[in-house]
Amino acid sequence: MKVAIIGGGAAGLMAAATISETDPSVEVFLIERNPELGKKVVISGGGRCNVTTGIRDMRTLFSKYPRGSKFLSSALYGFPPERVYEWFESHGVPLKIEDDARVFPVSDDGRDIVNAFKKIFASTSVSVMLGRTAKFIEKKGDEFFIHCTNHSPFPVDKVILTTGGQAYRHTGSSGDGYGFSESLGHTITPLAASLSSFLSRDAWVKELAGVSWEYASLRTDRCATPEIAGAFLFTHHGITGPVVFAFSALAAFEVATPTKPMKIFINLFPDTAPEKMDDTIRTACKLHPKRSVENILGAIVPKSLAKQLCALTEINGETHGGEINNKQFAALAHIFQNLPITAIGRGAGDEFVTAGGVELSEVDPSTMQSKITPGLFFGGEILNIDGFTGGFNLQASWATGRLAGLSILK
Numbered sequence: 001m002k003v004a005i006i007g008g009g010a011a012g013l014m015a016a017a018t019i020s021e022t023d024p025s026v027e028v029f030l031i032e033r034n035p036e037l038g039k040k041v042v043i044s045g046g047g048r049c050n051v052t053t054g055i056r057d058m059r060t061l062f063s064k065y066p067r068g069s070k071f072l073s074s075a076l077y078g079f080p081p082e083r084v085y086e087w088f089e090s091h092g093v094p095l096k097i098e099d100d101a102r103v104f105p106v107s108d109d110g111r112d113i114v115n116a117f118k119k120i121f122a123s124t125s126v127s128v129m130l131g132r133t134a135k136f137i138e139k140k141g142d143e144f145f146i147h148c149t150n151h152s153p154f155p156v157d158k159v160i161l162t163t164g165g166q167a168y169r170h171t172g173s174s175g176d177g178y179g180f181s182e183s184l185g186h187t188i189t190p191l192a193a194s195l196s197s198f199l200s201r202d203a204w205v206k207e208l209a210g211v212s213w214e215y216a217s218l219r220t221d222r223c224a225t226p227e228i229a230g231a232f233l234f235t236h237h238g239i240t241g242p243v244v245f246a247f248s249a250l251a252a253f254e255v256a257t258p259t260k261p262m263k264i265f266i267n268l269f270p271d272t273a274p275e276k277m278d279d280t281i282r283t284a285c286k287l288h289p290k291r292s293v294e295n296i297l298g299a300i301v302p303k304s305l306a307k308q309l310c311a312l313t314e315i316n317g318e319t320h321g322g323e324i325n326n327k328q329f330a331a332l333a334h335i336f337q338n339l340p341i342t343a344i345g346r347g348a349g350d351e352f353v354t355a356g357g358v359e360l361s362e363v364d365p366s367t368m369q370s371k372i373t374p375g376l377f378f379g380g381e382i383l384n385i386d387g388f389t390g391g392f393n394l395q396a397s398w399a400t401g402r403l404a405g406l407s408i409l410k
């Protein structure tokens with residue numbers, strides 16, 4: 001049997017390794033447009049490669065995928081994070097779990113992850129075809145013909161599409177697989193950037209550039225999103241950080257442009273009831289009746305942020321704590337939990353993944369095989385699946401790539 005795997009990223013690498021280690025008699029052609037395998041894997045996690053997660057509870061794991069969690073069930077149960085962990089360790093890459101449950105190579109070097117695959121391919125039947133860009137896939141009878149630039153088309157029995165999404169396009173993942181999928185009868189759902197920062201037009205936001213806050217939640221009045229809390233940072237352009245990325249995933253399909261801005265409300269104390277928030281500010285002011293309110297609030301949040309909170313509530317920061325009236329207490333308590341950011345865009349090209357992709361109802365989740373074109377399989381980000389930061393996207397790619405590889409052998 002001849003199998004073409006289009007795309008030598010996370011899912012393609014795992015699919016090729018799975019096939020060649022399970023049945024060396026299968027001829028595997030791993031087609032990658034770059035001169036190197038796994039370019040995005042190497043740069044992931046800031047070059048350290050957050051290869052999977054230390055989370056073992058499956059319900060918690062599924063909650064980390066805003067899209068595709070149900071579809072991922074077979075793949076993730078078949079190749080859960082602990083088995084991914086064991087797999088890499090048994091292939092010579094010692095891993096470690098950090099305090100926040102992210103898993104990295106002990107070496108903190110993403111190249112070690114890709115090297116593990118290179119070693120497998122050096123001793124198996126996988127033909128790694130680097131610098132080869134697939135242009136078109138044609139199905140004639142039971143065979144697929146792979147058309148690549150500057151090469152004559154060649155026939156294979158099965159195809160696994162692992163061309164990724166279209167985030168960080170310069171890594172080679174430019175969305176080609178969406179066109180291949182459509183030409184083979186599949187639907188591509190609307191696509192959007194996910195795991196991105198937000199740009200804001202608020203001058204006060206930019207003045208706070210560099211100020212970070214450990215634990216906040218975000219919401220918008222555009223759509224309901226489950227509450228997720230975490231750290232964020234003000235930048236010269238807007239806001240970024242783990243909770244912003246998570247929120248961007250939940251609101252991936254909401255428009256945020258200069259002509260149609262999206263209001264994002266930041267709750268700086270998500271675990272505090274509104275009455276308690278009011279109470280905290282009142283008590284602090286009562287304790288320091290002669291101190292300026294800006295100083296009093298500066299003991300609760302960073303001083304520069306306290307200054308902006310006063311400005312946003314139109315309270316003179318020099319007002320003494322003892323002079324704040326009930327209306328002002330209410331306004332302060334409100335702004336602490338509803339800090340309004342005017343988002344006019346997402347960081348251009350800085351998203352980590354693409355939300356949307358191959359329509360999941362057209363793919364068998366227990367095999368990754370197309371329900372429309374027999375012999376065609378999918379793996380990784382090309383599917384309408386995306387996760388939060390924390391190793392969940394690579395975990396999904398390893399698991400779907402492995403499932404596609406195993407299914408081809410059945």
Ligand SMILES: Cc1cc2nc3c(=O)[nH]c(=O)nc-3n(C[C@H](O)[C@H](O)[C@H](O)COP(=O)(O)OP(=O)(O)OC[C@H]3O[C@@H](n4cnc5c(N)ncnc54)[C@H](O)[C@@H]3O)c2cc1C
Pocket residue numbers: 006007008009010011012031032033034037038039040041043044045046049050051052132133134135162163164165167168171172173174175176177351352353379380381382390391392393394395397
């Ligand atoms: C900066 C950054 C950091 C990230 N960090 C993490 C992290 O730490 N942990 C995590 O879980 N996720 C992370 N992600 C997300 C994760 O890297 C991706 O979700 C994952 O790599 C997707 O795997 P994939 O195999 O589907 O696609 P990719 O890894 O994108 O691989 C697709 C491959 O297909 C090739 N290709 C595309 N079209 C063609 C064609 N026509 N012909 C030949 N080859 C083609 C591409 O060159 C590419 O090598 C990060 C993403 C980015 C951008």
